[in-house]
Amino acid sequence: MTRCMEVDKPLVSILLAVYKPNENWFIEQLISLNKQTYNNLELFVYDDCPDFPTSEDFLKKCITNFNYTVIRGKTNEGSNKAFEELTKIGNGEFFAYCDQDDIWEVNKIDIMMEKFIDEDVTLVCSDLLIIDESDKKIADSITEIRKRIVYKSGYNLAKELLMTNFVTGCAMIVRKDMAKKAIPFEKTLIHDQWIAIIAALNGKIEFINKPLVRYRQHSYNQTGILKDVFDRKTYYIKRIEDFICRYTSLEKRLSYDQQIREPINNCLLWLNARKNYFLKPNINDLKIMIKYSDFHKVSILIEFILPFIPESIFKFIIKLAKKGIL
Numbered sequence: 001m002t003r004c005m006e007v008d009k010p011l012v013s014i015l016l017a018v019y020k021p022n023e024n025w026f027i028e029q030l031i032s033l034n035k036q037t038y039n040n041l042e043l044f045v046y047d048d049c050p051d052f053p054t055s056e057d058f059l060k061k062c063i064t065n066f067n068y069t070v071i072r073g074k075t076n077e078g079s080n081k082a083f084e085e086l087t088k089i090g091n092g093e094f095f096a097y098c099d100q101d102d103i104w105e106v107n108k109i110d111i112m113m114e115k116f117i118d119e120d121v122t123l124v125c126s127d128l129l130i131i132d133e134s135d136k137k138i139a140d141s142i143t144e145i146r147k148r149i150v151y152k153s154g155y156n157l158a159k160e161l162l163m164t165n166f167v168t169g170c171a172m173i174v175r176k177d178m179a180k181k182a183i184p185f186e187k188t189l190i191h192d193q194w195i196a197i198i199a200a201l202n203g204k205i206e207f208i209n210k211p212l213v214r215y216r217q218h219s220y221n222q223t224g225i226l227k228d229v230f231d232r233k234t235y236y237i238k239r240i241e242d243f244i245c246r247y248t249s250l251e252k253r254l255s256y257d258q259q260i261r262e263p264i265n266n267c268l269l270w271l272n273a274r275k276n277y278f279l280k281p282n283i284n285d286l287k288i289m290i291k292y293s294d295f296h297k298v299s300i301l302i303e304f305i306l307p308f309i310p311e312s313i314f315k316f317i318i319k320l321a322k323k324g325i326l
Contacts, residue, residue: 009040010116012109012173013092017082018100019048023058025101025216028135030062033098038109043068044090046082050074083169083191087179095179097169097192103131103214104170112173115206120155122203123196125172127151129211133218141211142168148298153207158200159263162250163295167196167205171213174199186253188246201257232306232314236278239299244271270295274303281307 014033018026033043043063047054050073059068071089073082083097094116096109108126115124130139143149149166161167169192178199186194199205229235247268254260273288286304293300302317 009038010094010113011040011042011092012038012094012096012113013090013176014041014043014096014098015083015086015090016043016045016098016100017048017079017086018045018054019076019079019082020052021054021100026054026058027062028103029098029100030058032102032104032106034063034065035106036065036104036109037107038113041066041109042091044071044086045069046071046073046086048073048076048078048082050076080185080187080191084183084185087183087185090176090179093176094173095176096173099170101216101218102170103135103216105212105214108212109173111208111210111212115208116173116175118204118206120204121206122178123167123172123174123199124206124208125151125167125196126208126210126212128168128171128213128215131214131216133216135214138217142215145217151207151209153205155204156200156259157205158197158257158260161193161197161200162260162263162267165190165193165196166207167192168213168215169195170215172196178202186249188242188249197254197260201254201259229318230315231318232311235306235314235318240271240275240278244268244275247271266292267295274299278303278306 016033033041043059043066045054045059045068047070053072056070059070071085073085087095094113096112098104112124112126115121128142129137130142130145132138139145143151148164150160150164151166152160169190172192172195174195179195181202182195182198185191189197196205227238229238247264251261251264251268254264269288270292273285273292276282277285277289289300289303298321302321306314
């Protein structure tokens with residue numbers, strides 16, 4: 001039976017994308033949603049795996065305190081598209097994005113919604129506690145394993161979010177109008193980073209220095225440090241070519257905003273200098289790389305010597321970077 005909703009509170013839509021979820025982890029996630037202390041919720045589930053649909057029995061058994069709706073995708077289009085479709089149909093004044101294999105603290109939504117008393121706040125995010133495949137704690141904060149993440153609160157944070165995203169989708173709530181403004185989602189970015197940039201361009205981001213999600217690290221995680229980078233060739237493709245495509249797209253989509261136009265243009269100068277230096281090392285491009293090194297200082301350390309070192313040493317450097325040592 002659905003629990004009585006507190007209609008004096010704003011409706012929060014939980015937007016959950018699933019793709020062949022691990023049953024035990026999925027049940028744990030659903031139970032944590034059902035136990036939320038915030039009492040005006042709805043759940044939309046987008047199943048992105050038409051060939052192996054997720055049984056609705058899990059929802060019937062686990063979600064008893066609020067209404068849920070299941071949407072079946074006709075083709076597998078990936079998490080970005082799944083979350084975009086969910087964003088189109090959510091009814092709430094606020095959207096809480098959700099993955100299939102984490103665990104939310106029972107007061108997650110309650111604590112985050114308190115921050116929206118400030119009308120300038122467009123998005124609220126929190127820290128995450130890291131667990132493994134057996135629910136064992138790995139780290140008290142995601143910053144312990146992803147050392148490049150630096151949480152920030154305040155206005156004008158779009159520039160910081162361009163290169164290093166500190167907003168994790170499962171640990172954020174965003175105002176509905178901000179999420180809608182982000183449609184269509186940027187194809188070159190993960191949905192949380194794109195939504196965070198739009199929210200930052202239109203108001204204030206508020207960070208809660210407390211882990212409100214138990215974030216599961218496992219071999220199937222979609223994101224990670226230097227994902228899909230293994231050698232010199234894949235580094236060039238993923239960290240230079242793909243980034244040039246990303247910022248070329250962002251330039252087209254965000255050039256209307258003075259706050260972000262100059263940083264994007266400068267980043268493209270930096271990226272093209274990195275590309276030229278990678279293909280043919282020269283002093284002029286190195287000077288540009290150093291001038292704009294604030295975008296990502298580690299890149300300079302790696303790429304300054306990249307054309308001159310053996311492949312085996314470069315692979316070792318990449319391993320250190322993935323471990324967060326660099």
